[in-house]
Amino acid sequence: MKRLMTLTTALVLGAGLAQAQDFTPGADFMNQWDLDSNGGVSLVEVREQRGNIFAMFDENSDGRLSAAEFVGMDEHKQLQREAGMGPGRNRPEGMTGPMGNGVGKGRGGQMGHQSGFDRPAAEEMRSLDANGDGIVTTAEFVNGSANWLRMRDRNGDNMLTSADFGPPRG
Template identity: 35%
Template sequence: MRSFLISTVVLAAATAALADGHKVPGAHFIENWDLNGDGQVSAEETAEKRAEIFTMFDQDEDGTLNQAEYDLFDETRRADIVANAGGRKGPMQVVDKAMDRKFNDLDGDGAVSRAEFDEQSVKFFEMIDRTGDGMVDAADFKPKG
């Protein structure tokens, strides 16, 4: 059931992105992470969305993303980035890096606990808030120039 839910969520996001034909830098990220619909993403929204993602992929509900669960998370995330966000290069590269197992597995044991994942939410937000204004919007995804 959970695998079906994951597939449905990814498919819905992909369909919405393709229908809009996003050209705005970071539009796919903002569309999916802007929980209150104001066109920008706050630190609180990133923490809430990361918590939802963790819950979605913790299939055995033990509070840890084990090897198989994180493998599914990696596969799903990378497919979404390729399909909707222009691939793993460019502006979405930092988002992909900050969701990666290596970034989130603070104790290096190969599994990611909810506490580890939650702890990295602040660092995740700081990495994507490139303008340093406390909110993530299209300006944070523009190429450095």
């Protein structure tokens, strides 16, 4: 729980700073996920960050996410919402609808289902349970990285850049 509160505090503080900056779609994501600062997020970086996320919510460090840990994930998302964070939070005034952040979208940008940010964690994690045993392991979570990247990569270059965020470009 201590790790969760530390991360939540950092995210809330970061949200305030980001709101003071000019609007740049995906800027917060790129700052957090572009580990080598080369302007793009590769599959290697996605796998590393997803491993870090898993570890953050795996309270007892057993390499498995339990029902109680899913609740912790939902509580974390609720804290982010209350802090004005989450998909579309930097939406310019007057802009409505999905921001094109790729969450819950296929490559074509069409909404196919409720975004992962809005779905209960237990429901979201079911799709990662590769062997159907009701338990999501570190390996199952991290192995979902390629699909996670593919869903957000608008131009199919296997790299997330600022061009993969914001409204679709004509």
